[in-house]
Amino acid sequence: MLYLLINSAEAAWLPVAATDLAKEVDQLIYFLLEISVLASILVIGGFVYFSIRFRRKSEADKPPAITHHYLLEFLWSFIPFVIFMFVFGWGWLVYDKMRDHPKNALEIHVYGQMWNWDFVYKNGRKSSRVLTVPVDKPVKLIMSSRDVIHSFFIPSFRIKQDVLPGSYTALSFTARKKGKFPVFCAEFCGAGHSSMLATVHVMGLREWEEWLVKDPYKGMSISQIGESVFQKSCTACHTATQEKRIGPGLAGLFGAKREFEKGGSLVVDENYIRESILNPSARVVKGYGNMMTPFAGLLQEEEMTGLIEYIKSLKIEQKDK
Ligand code: HEC
Ligand SMILES: [Cu+2]
Incomplete structure (x- = not known):
């Protein structure tokens, strides 16, 4: 019942299940949810019912002195134990499938x-x-x-x-x-x-x-290649304007003067851009941390050249001035 109710509201619920395993995980989650709701109803419902049914009605009202009840105590321990072991076993089976790596993968x-x-x-x-x-x-x-x-x-x-x-x-x-x-x-x-x-x-x-x-860069100009690499690998830390993120904005970089954390300065040329990308810690820009991932070994030559050309093409916009 609950399963159906929830399933019809799928869009607002769990994301689409796109593997067989995802469906199995969901069944387990729904089962847990169902027994949790059931347990809540029993506990809270019982609590409300008993507090009305056995409420104190007069001054003389005294409960009998019950110390224990073996069968009841056994059942309220054993039934949850069985349910928990069932969930444990089920969870184990699903987890085991999750950790399985098919040989022909x-x-x-x-x-x-x-x-x-x-x-x-x-x-x-x-x-x-x-x-x-x-x-x-x-x-x-x-x-x-x-x-x-x-x-x-x-x-x-x-x-x-x-x-x-x-x-x-x-x-x-x-x-x-x-x-x-x-x-x-x-x-x-x-x-x-x-x-x-x-x-x-x-x-x-x-x-x-x-x-x-497929050649991902087919028909692209060198600077378009640079832009596509920039969009994928650099925008977490850089913008193509002058706005700062983790690193400096790169507009207007080419030909500008840079000062470094360890002292010294230079006018930005192709060699500096290349070094900044491959080995950023060589010269850390003043005011920034040494936080950039070195891209040495991660870029093909055309991607490197593309990035340099793309960065050179980033001019300072009117509103940035
Ligand atoms: C994890 C964040 C991060 C990523 C990702 C990152 N950078 Fe950086 N970058 C920085 C930081 C921080 C600095 C300033 C400190 C320094 O010089 O190392 C910087 C500096 C630079 C500089 C020198 C800028 C200046 O003002 O002198 C260039 C050029 C640069 N990055 C290019 C790139 C390119 C191109 C990419 C993508 C291929 C990239 N960065 C990816 C954080 C990052
Ligand atoms: Cu992460």
Whole structure:
């Protein structure tokens, strides 16, 4: 009954269940909810009923001195015990399935870093912020972090796993619905934690295979390539205007004078931008912390060149002056 009631209000309730496992998790949650509601009704209802039924009616009203009742005491311990063990066993079975990594799974590497998710596929194809997978195929994510502890959480699949620096953790699923599902970082990892978002894009196998071999930058100018990398990897900390975030706004950077935390200054050229991206701690801009992720090894040459050209093209807008 309750299950039906809640299911009809699905939109305002749990996110869509896009895997078989998600449905099993939901059944367990609904069961827990049902017995909790039932228990609340029994306890509160009994409480109200007894306080009316056995209320003190006169001065002389005295309750009998009951010390114990073996059968009753046994039942109110044993019945909850059976229910709890049942839930424990059920939870165990679902959890065990959650931790199962099918042998024939398609493996995708996941890297978390402040505050972005990168994905690397077997053929070398990379993507940021969007994980594309084929529908109805077991997928295994092999995950690690480039800095602090993050947690990869796909609500619609009902699975979550911590992502650690210096070691690998894994997460497996078989998506049963095509579409786009949100991914959250579920471990507070600093100022940009709430913008550490991604999307799982589930598509047909054919479509996915085509996507896998597609050149993501086909037909783009070098500065458009830079802009697309910037949108995916840098906007958690930088804006394309002069507005500050964790790092300085990058408009008007090229040709401007920069002072550094350790002293010294220079006029910004291509070499400085390149160094700032690959090895940010070499020269930390005055007034900022050494908080930028080093991008050495993470960018292809065309992406690097693209970023430099894109940053050079960012002029100070009228309203920024
Ligand atoms: C985790 C936050 C973070 C991310 C992500 C990040 N940066 Fe930074 N960035 C900073 C901070 C903080 C500074 C200032 C301190 C320093 O110089 O290291 C900075 C400085 C810079 C500078 C020098 C700016 C100046 O005013 O001299 C450039 C250029 C830059 N970042 C480019 C990038 C690009 C391009 C990306 C994406 C590929 C990126 N950053 C990603 C935080 C970040
Ligand atoms: Cu995080």
